[in-house]
Amino acid sequence: MSVRIAAAKLMILSALLGVTTSQALAAGDPEAGKAGSMVCASCHGQDGASAIDPSYPQLAGQNERYLAKQLKMFQSGERDVALMTAQLVGKSEQDLDDLAAYYASLPSKAAQATGSDQDIALARKIYKGGIAEKGVAACSACHGPNGAGNAQAGFPRIGGQSVAYTAAQLVAYREGARRSDEEYGGMMRGVSRGLSDREIAVLADYISGLN
Numbered sequence: 001m002s003v004r005i006a007a008a009k010l011m012i013l014s015a016l017l018g019v020t021t022s023q024a025l026a027a028g029d030p031e032a033g034k035a036g037s038m039v040c041a042s043c044h045g046q047d048g049a050s051a052i053d054p055s056y057p058q059l060a061g062q063n064e065r066y067l068a069k070q071l072k073m074f075q076s077g078e079r080d081v082a083l084m085t086a087q088l089v090g091k092s093e094q095d096l097d098d099l100a101a102y103y104a105s106l107p108s109k110a111a112q113a114t115g116s117d118q119d120i121a122l123a124r125k126i127y128k129g130g131i132a133e134k135g136v137a138a139c140s141a142c143h144g145p146n147g148a149g150n151a152q153a154g155f156p157r158i159g160g161q162s163v164a165y166t167a168a169q170l171v172a173y174r175e176g177a178r179r180s181d182e183e184y185g186g187m188m189r190g191v192s193r194g195l196s197d198r199e200i201a202v203l204a205d206y207i208s209g210l211n
């Protein structure tokens with residue numbers, strides 16, 4: 001029986017059983033992803049954790065589900081960043097799953113927060129408790145106490161991420177320029193709406209030191 005027929009049968013079976021095909025079939029292959037990652041290294045680093053520009057995100061150790069989803073959204077333009085869309089022209093869904101599996105397999109790196117004690121205390125308070133009067137939910141509820149995220153739910157790791165990248169994303173959600181949280185009911189746009197520039201700056205610094 002050919003692989004294609006086997007896959008089709010599995011798909012029908014999965015549908016009958018109510019199992020999603022993504023669970024049954026779509027796991028990426030990190031080895032294949034590594035081979036396809038050469039072009040990515042010029043911006044994201046060989047190890048996925050030493051971005052050549054501080055505004056470029058670290059990818060190493062990010063969860064596979066989140067990475068695969070972001071790559072698909074860059075490709076479709078749903079997450080509208082021309083520079084990243086251009087990197088993914090002609091790539092199949094399997095290519096993107098493989099790249100996601102590769103970066104998820106690499107060890108993440110954390111930096112050291114550089115803010116004053118006062119700034120770090122403010123950031124920690126928001127991170128762990130939110131700001132009730134402004135409707136800002138505690139970051140730790142979804143991203144975990146150490147910023148590791150939730151791999152199963154596809155909530156991203158944010159601990160150890162570049163300061164400039166994190167700050168830029170929080171601003172982009174707040175301004176509605178990043179809408180990739182649609183599947184989650186716009187939760188990050190909701191969370192960031194109440195954050196001031198200063199709160200975003202101290203949070204981004206604090207988060208870079210979490211691991």
Ligand code: HEC
Pocket residue numbers: 036037039040041042043044055056057058059062067070071081083084087088099156168
């Ligand atoms: C020319 C530089 C450049 C190249 C080459 C590049 N990227 Fe990116 N990548 C970026 C930038 C800049 C961003 C941040 C976009 C933004 O502002 O949202 C990004 C974002 C990402 C993100 C989102 C990370 C997150 O935390 O949400 C992923 C995943 C990603 N890139 C994967 C890749 C892969 C895989 C390749 C190779 C196929 C690649 N990139 C090639 C510059 C680059």
Ligand code: HEC
Pocket residue numbers: 057126127136137138139140141142143154155156157158166169170179180181182184187188191203
């Ligand atoms: C209710 C759950 C939830 C809460 C609370 C939450 N987040 Fe998120 N966050 C998410 C999800 C889900 C995503 C991915 C959304 C997407 O695909 O764009 C995300 C994305 C992010 C990103 C982008 C990561 C990347 O690699 O591009 C940052 C930064 C972030 N959150 C920071 C925070 C901070 C700071 C707080 C607290 C002020 C917070 N989040 C609270 C669920 C949450």
